[in-house]
Amino acid sequence: MGKTMIMKIMERASGKEVKVGDRVWCNIDWSTARDFGGANCALQFDEITNNEGRVWDPDRIAFTFDLQAPSHSEKVSNNQKIIREFARRQGITHVFDINHGIGQHVLLEHGLVKPGDVILGTDSHMNLLGGVAAFATGVGNTDIAASWLNGTNWFRVPETMKIEVRGEFQRGVSMRDFLTMLVGDLGAGGMDFLAVEFTGESIERASLSERITLCSMVTEMSGKIGLILPNGPVLEWLANRAGPEVYARVSAIAPDGDAPYIDVRRYDVSALEPMASCPDAPDNVRPVREIAGTSVDQVHIGSCTNGRYEDISAAFEVLKLSGFKISPNVRTIITPATREVMLQAAREGMIEKFLEAGVVFTNPTCALCTAEHYGALPSGDIGCSTTNRNFIGKVGKGSHTYLMSPMSAMATAVRGVITDPRDILCQGGN
Amino acid sequence: MKIRGRVWKYGDDVNTDVIFAGKYTYTIKDRAEMAKYALEDLDPEFTRSAHAGDIIVAGKNWGCGSSREQAAICLKERGIGAIIARSFARIHYRNCLNEGLPIIISSEIQDLVKAGDEVEVDFDRGEIIVGDRTIKFPPYPEFVQGLVNDGGLIPHVKKALGLV
Numbered sequence: 001m002g003k004t005m006i007m008k009i010m011e012r013a014s015g016k017e018v019k020v021g022d023r024v025w026c027n028i029d030w031s032t033a034r035d036f037g038g039a040n041c042a043l044q045f046d047e048i049t050n051n052e053g054r055v056w057d058p059d060r061i062a063f064t065f066d067l068q069a070p071s072h073s074e075k076v077s078n079n080q081k082i083i084r085e086f087a088r089r090q091g092i093t094h095v096f097d098i099n100h101g102i103g104q105h106v107l108l109e110h111g112l113v114k115p116g117d118v119i120l121g122t123d124s125h126m127n128l129l130g131g132v133a134a135f136a137t138g139v140g141n142t143d144i145a146a147s148w149l150n151g152t153n154w155f156r157v158p159e160t161m162k163i164e165v166r167g168e169f170q171r172g173v174s175m176r177d178f179l180t181m182l183v184g185d186l187g188a189g190g191m192d193f194l195a196v197e198f199t200g201e202s203i204e205r206a207s208l209s210e211r212i213t214l215c216s217m218v219t220e221m222s223g224k225i226g227l228i229l230p231n232g233p234v235l236e237w238l239a240n241r242a243g244p245e246v247y248a249r250v251s252a253i254a255p256d257g258d259a260p261y262i263d264v265r266r267y268d269v270s271a272l273e274p275m276a277s278c279p280d281a282p283d284n285v286r287p288v289r290e291i292a293g294t295s296v297d298q299v300h301i302g303s304c305t306n307g308r309y310e311d312i313s314a315a316f317e318v319l320k321l322s323g324f325k326i327s328p329n330v331r332t333i334i335t336p337a338t339r340e341v342m343l344q345a346a347r348e349g350m351i352e353k354f355l356e357a358g359v360v361f362t363n364p365t366c367a368l369c370t371a372e373h374y375g376a377l378p379s380g381d382i383g384c385s386t387t388n389r390n391f392i393g394k395v396g397k398g399s400h401t402y403l404m405s406p407m408s409a410m411a412t413a414v415r416g417v418i419t420d421p422r423d424i425l426c427q428g429g430n
Numbered sequence: 431m432k433i434r435g436r437v438w439k440y441g442d443d444v445n446t447d448v449i450f451a452g453k454y455t456y457t458i459k460d461r462a463e464m465a466k467y468a469l470e471d472l473d474p475e476f477t478r479s480a481h482a483g484d485i486i487v488a489g490k491n492w493g494c495g496s497s498r499e500q501a502a503i504c505l506k507e508r509g510i511g512a513i514i515a516r517s518f519a520r521i522h523y524r525n526c527l528n529e530g531l532p533i534i535i536s537s538e539i540q541d542l543v544k545a546g547d548e549v550e551v552d553f554d555r556g557e558i559i560v561g562d563r564t565i566k567f568p569p570y571p572e573f574v575q576g577l578v579n580d581g582g583l584i585p586h587v588k589k590a591l592g593l594v
Binding site for chain 2: 137138281
């Protein structure tokens with residue numbers, strides 16, 4: 001019997017042969033923490049080592065400041081300071097402070113992530129790095145602090161589900177819509193404890209940004225990791241950033257032809273339409289056209305799921321076809337994932353156009369992923385967002401959020417009510 | 431070890447945002463303080479009146495969503511004796527283990543109890559006692575039990591490193 005991708009990754013990391021169901025100690029390539037949770041990791045590490053401990057390898061630890069960047073209160077500032085001081089004391093130099101953006105994206109852009117790496121972080125969407133075939137997972141602060149002692153942690157070798165995707169998206173439809181459909185199809189627990197390999201012609205053609213979107217939402221089905229083997233332009237991009245070693249890594253972790261899958265699902269996206277997650281759960285899914293006309297108070301485009309340049313660019317196209325006008329009745333916020341993404345949007349002249357249209361274009365952060373940074377919704381407000389969760393109360397008690405693609409979100413910002421982006425894209429304008 | 435407690439009953443896919451709201455994660459550092467906000471966005475009655483020793487009975491995928499360990503800490507500090515669910519979301523499963531909060535996988539009890547019922551859990555025998563019914567539950571996997579026996583992940587790693 002052959003081996004799946006996650007089995008090969010765990011064999012590399014554990015240095016031994018594995019089978020599904022084994023629990024193995026894996027060497028950790030990166031153990032990271034962000035401002036949200038990072039201070040607790042640092043405090044816990046100091047506590048368990050009586051303030052005398054040294055981390056196992058300061059060059060394998062990274063801190064990213066992304067959730068509340070810049071800090072909005074003294075309490076948060078003090079929290080962030082704990083991280084900076086810990087890093088200085090421990091000789092940790094990979095500190096990506098408030099001017100960088102969302103952690104996983106920043107690590108990837110800096111060439112720090114290779115296929116087959118095992119990466120921990122205090123962010124349940126770490127697993128978007130599965131988009132380049134790294135096994136990255138969110139954990140709590142104890143798992144992080146323990147890994148700082150000796151650079152290892154334990155994992156169960158998971159069963160693998162295979163999802164094959166074929167077909168081309170119609171105009172106005174994107175990878176996010178496929179994901180939303182998938183979350184609705186499989187449900188919030190549909191991938192619990194599983195690894196997932198995404199394959200098929202639509203995946204092989206997918207951009208890095210689309211792969212990130214796909215793998216980030218595995219969390220919303222409680223999956224352990226979604227993995228896509230880098231190929232084509234994505235592999236070239238990765239080699240340019242992370243070095244030529246990535247080619248050998250990709251060969252080493254490619255799944256065997258006779259690898260065991262507990263489930264194989266096939267989807268064709270050619271007839272897919274824009275989809276939305278309705279309040280108050282990601283798996284409460286309906287086509288956008290069925291909820292069209294619903295009034296919204298705020299639109300947000302960004303997040304680790306849909307905050308890359310291609311996402312902003314897709315929203316820009318909708319805005320352009322609408323004569324660069326948004327509804328004055330909706331507060332519209334765009335947040336790029338990273339500084340690199342923001343610079344690209346600036347160089348393309350997009351930011352100026354967004355600002356002229358009345359969009360709030362912010363610095364790169366996780367933005368509306370908690371109610372504690374900007375953009376929190378007051379009770380009774382309806383939000384529309386490209387983030388990945390719309391749990392009740394998540395961005396403000398008594399508010400409710402629809403999740404959708406950047407194109408659908410921008411179409412909604414333009415009209416002031418939930419709008420199928422094909423109404424704008426396929427009819428030549430607003 | 432045996433515990434006896436009152437049941438708080440919930441459905442499927444309860445997420446960590448409603449167990450411990452994101453807005454508190456930055457500012458509340460004190461563990462005992464975290465307990466005051468447990469389940470605030472799911473069940474204000476729990477937040478007001480859950481007692482030490484009470485038991486949570488839930489459906490599938492308990493603890494999905496955010497990786498915040500506070501979702502386990504707030505229940506541990508509240509004195510919750512055990513969480514019994516049809517299944518757990520994996521990150522929260524690890525966090526509960528790491529906090530020493532007993533978790534039990536069972537799909538039988540949900541149909542036998544309602545909120546407020548008293549149940550007993552005998553961890554040594556792997557049994558939940560509901561009235562005159564006894565339900566068996568599986569022990570932790572051997573590997574996990576090894577971590578638990580060492581006092582948790584951190585003591586286990588320290589032991590392996592010769593630090594204790």
